[in-house]
Amino acid sequence: MYIFYDFVSGPLTWIAFLLFFGGCLYRIVSMLILVNKKEKFIFSYMSWRYSLRSIAHWIIPFATVNWRLHPILTVVTFAFHICLLVTPIFLLSHVILWDEAFSISWWTLPDGLADVMTVIVILGAIYFLVRRLTQAEVKYVTSASDYIILAIVAAPFVTGFLAYHQWFAYPLMMCLHVLAGNIMIAAIPFTRLSHMILSPFTRAYMGSEFGGIRHARDW
Amino acid sequence: MAEPSEKEKNGVVDEGIDVGVSRLTEEKIQEVINHVIDAETGARLKTYVDTCIHCGLCSEACHYYLSHDNDPEYSPVGKVKQTIWEMLKKKGRVGPEFIRRAAIIAHTQCNLCKRCAQYCPFGIDIAYLMLVVRRIIHKLGVTPLYIQDTAHSHSVTMNQMWVKGDEWPDTLQWQEEEAQAEIPDLRIPLEKEGADIMYSVIAPEPKFQAQLIYQTAVIMNVAGINWTMPASVGWDNSDMAMYTGDNEIMGRVKRAHFETAERLKVKKIVMGECGHAFRSVYDMGNRWLGWAMPPFTIVHAIEFYYDLIKEGRIKIKKKFEPPVTLHDPCNVVRGGGLHEKSRYVANALCETLIEMIPNREHNYCCCAGGGVINTGPPFKMTRIEGNKVKAEQLFGAKAKGAEVLIAPCHNCHSGLHDIIHHYEIGLDIKFFGDIIYEVMEKPE
Numbered sequence: 335m336y337i338f339y340d341f342v343s344g345p346l347t348w349i350a351f352l353l354f355f356g357g358c359l360y361r362i363v364s365m366l367i368l369v370n371k372k373e374k375f376i377f378s379y380m381s382w383r384y385s386l387r388s389i390a391h392w393i394i395p396f397a398t399v400n401w402r403l404h405p406i407l408t409v410v411t412f413a414f415h416i417c418l419l420v421t422p423i424f425l426l427s428h429v430i431l432w433d434e435a436f437s438i439s440w441w442t443l444p445d446g447l448a449d450v451m452t453v454i455v456i457l458g459a460i461y462f463l464v465r466r467l468t469q470a471e472v473k474y475v476t477s478a479s480d481y482i483i484l485a486i487v488a489a490p491f492v493t494g495f496l497a498y499h500q501w502f503a504y505p506l507m508m509c510l511h512v513l514a515g516n517i518m519i520a521a522i523p524f525t526r527l528s529h530m531i532l533s534p535f536t537r538a539y540m541g542s543e544f545g546g547i548r549h550a551r552d553w
Numbered sequence: 554m555a556e557p558s559e560k561e562k563n564g565v566v567d568e569g570i571d572v573g574v575s576r577l578t579e580e581k582i583q584e585v586i587n588h589v590i591d592a593e594t595g596a597r598l599k600t601y602v603d604t605c606i607h608c609g610l611c612s613e614a615c616h617y618y619l620s621h622d623n624d625p626e627y628s629p630v631g632k633v634k635q636t637i638w639e640m641l642k643k644k645g646r647v648g649p650e651f652i653r654r655a656a657i658i659a660h661t662q663c664n665l666c667k668r669c670a671q672y673c674p675f676g677i678d679i680a681y682l683m684l685v686v687r688r689i690i691h692k693l694g695v696t697p698l699y700i701q702d703t704a705h706s707h708s709v710t711m712n713q714m715w716v717k718g719d720e721w722p723d724t725l726q727w728q729e730e731e732a733q734a735e736i737p738d739l740r741i742p743l744e745k746e747g748a749d750i751m752y753s754v755i756a757p758e759p760k761f762q763a764q765l766i767y768q769t770a771v772i773m774n775v776a777g778i779n780w781t782m783p784a785s786v787g788w789d790n791s792d793m794a795m796y797t798g799d800n801e802i803m804g805r806v807k808r809a810h811f812e813t814a815e816r817l818k819v820k821k822i823v824m825g826e827c828g829h830a831f832r833s834v835y836d837m838g839n840r841w842l843g844w845a846m847p848p849f850t851i852v853h854a855i856e857f858y859y860d861l862i863k864e865g866r867i868k869i870k871k872k873f874e875p876p877v878t879l880h881d882p883c884n885v886v887r888g889g890g891l892h893e894k895s896r897y898v899a900n901a902l903c904e905t906l907i908e909m910i911p912n913r914e915h916n917y918c919c920c921a922g923g924g925v926i927n928t929g930p931p932f933k934m935t936r937i938e939g940n941k942v943k944a945e946q947l948f949g950a951k952a953k954g955a956e957v958l959i960a961p962c963h964n965c966h967s968g969l970h971d972i973i974h975h976y977e978i979g980l981d982i983k984f985f986g987d988i989i990y991e992v993m994e995k996p997e
Contacts, residue, residue, distance in 0.1 A: 365596050365599070365600055366596075368595050368596040368599065369595065369596040371595065372594075372595030372596065373595040373596055373597060375840060375845065376596070376597070378845045379845070388676065392674055392676075398674075399671070399672070399915060400610055400613070400614075400671075400672045400674070403613060404610070407610075469609065470623065470624075470625045471609040471612040471618070471623065471625040471628045471630075471631065472607070472608065472609040473625070474609075474625030474626070474628070474631050474634070475607045475609060475625070475628075475630045475631060475634050476607055477607070480606075480607050526603060526604070526605070526606055526607075528603060528604065529604045529605075529606050529675060532600055532603065532604045532675075533604055533674070533675040535600065536600055536601065536604055536675045536676050536677055537674075537675055537676040538676075539597075539676065540670055540676025540677075540678060541676065544670075544671075547835075547836065547846075548887060548888050548889060548890060549889065549890020549891075550886065550887050550888070550889075550890050550892075550913075550914040551671070551914055552670060552671050552676060553671065
């Protein structure tokens with residue numbers, strides 16, 4: 335078990351982070367190269383002002399017509415995404431690991447709050463799962479990959495939650511947690527989880543077209 | 554537009570599609586799909602498909618989805634799934650029947666109105682994806698018959714309606730003479746080099762709505778505008794080739810239009826109340842020709858009327874009395890931001906404006922645009938049944954007292970006419986030009 339833990343938290347973590355940063359860089363650079371090669375005109379329409387205006391509307395809950403049309407989803411998706419991003423970065427035990435490995439540390443979340451936030455991510459994942467299974471318009475366009483990426487995202491939080499509370503098989507759960515976390519990090523650039531890095535670009539382009547050319551709101 | 558044919562009831566959809574599909578082979582399909590995807594698409598297609606998280610949040614943007622009781626096959630992403638996703642996933646290895654379905658979806662179940670782009674959290678441009686499908690359909694020769702005929706007309710005559718060379722100046726002269734009965738010194742100046750404005754129309758105007766040219770001539774004359782119309786090709790600003798994915802013809806037609814304005818040395822082009830024509834000169838055609846923005850100042854009729862009223866060049870004798878409601882056409886509102894000017898004009902002309910809900914850039918589509926009405930009688934019911942939600946929206950406006958619907962776009966006008974008739978909504982439908990002609994001060 336300890337050998338396995340050393341492996342997942344050592345070399346595998348390095349690999350996961352390299353894949354994440356390398357993959358993100360690759361996805362963004364290759365996209366921009368492709369734009370430059372085949373759709374260069376896109377650059378001539380891009381506008382910082384309208385890009386940021388559009389992104390700002392869509393990252394604020396209820397700031398768009400569609401967010402207001404789906405109040406429950408809006409609350410869930412914002413809570414889910416915020417907790418998903420914030421919890422792992424500011425979790426005390428994670429920061430301790432950074433401190434031990436590289437002697438760097440930053441502000442941390444109180445453990446109780448982090449626990450609640452973890453539960454929010456898990457409940458959010460369940461909500462999205464149920465939505466996929468029950469809402470006709472979502473179910474119709476759902477494929478196996480959608481369940482897989484949902485599982486990839488939920489797994490580190492489920493295992494982390496169980497490991498933190500040490501309800502059973504703590505060493506195993508810890509190993510699984512690190513493994514699941516690594517899988518999630520590495521999967522981001524190579525699955526549709528890449529919406530994390532690509533959606534600001536698609537939003538910015540549509541915002542620029544609507545703001546600069548169409549003179550209409552895209553929210 | 555005629556009633557749906559017996560053929561449709563018998564399951565025969567469209568001769569353009571049926572004959573086209575009968576000629577397809579799997580190899581040809583694969584070759585064309587992969588060629589279009591490799592040679593003509595790039596980061597947009599790839600990033601849109603990779604980024605879409607299959608959340609379905611675009612669904613409620615679509616009038617087809619809403620009108621079919623939330624049937625997921627009609628949601629924007631549902632249409633993407635049934636077309637381009639499969640083509641990409643199978644690397645073009647899809648059969649003729651798949652192509653038949655894709656042609657019907659892309660040509661008759663999407664108006665390219667881009668409302669869904671306002672509802673997708675990531676701003677994915679699904680109308681663009683549907684245009685890629687139409688491009689593939691075009692290259693496979695499976696485009697619906699009626700709209701293909703208009704594209705042929707553009708190709709042969711440089712106008713949409715097979716208007717022949719002599720018929721065009723003839724029609725203008727006819728309208729000039731008609732209008733001279735009202736204003737004796739009225740002229741429709743042809744080929745006047747150095748005029749301020751070149752006025753262009755869509756071919757259906759000389760073909761069967763010549764009174765619109767009459768009205769414009771009166772407005773131009775009363776307002777004292779230094780204007781002209783070309784006698785040559787290039788007078789038609791419409792462009793159905795844009796909607797069949799025949800980008801080459803679209804480019805030719807737009808080039809003729811711009812070059813005609815250049816030849817006449819005018820300061821700007823003013824166009825009639827048409828939406829898709831505006832899109833073709835302001836958004837799509839100019840880009841195909843390499844112009845980020847149109848090479849000429851393009852003024853849509855709404856903006857032109859706004860200027861005329863604002864500058865006091867036309868005066869209102871007595872405002873239009875029946876309460877009106879205003880339809881916001883996608884191509885000039887979501888595509889050109891003319892919604893506030895449109896309201897200014899409506900309020901200047903009419904006593905009472907009653908807003909339909911939703912409105913402005915969130916308005917529901919007419920379900921005729923994007924070339925859908927141009928697929929003709931075989932798909933008439935597709936667009937009427939596909940826009941029940943528009944009927945409900947119009948009933949709402951009527952319940953608040955509206956008696957007249959202003960639709961400042963030809964396709965919207967015709968499509969809404971069918972909807973009003975079918976659902977028995979009982980609204981009178983008008984262009985801004987109709988109302989201006991009616992309420993403006995004219996020389997006695």
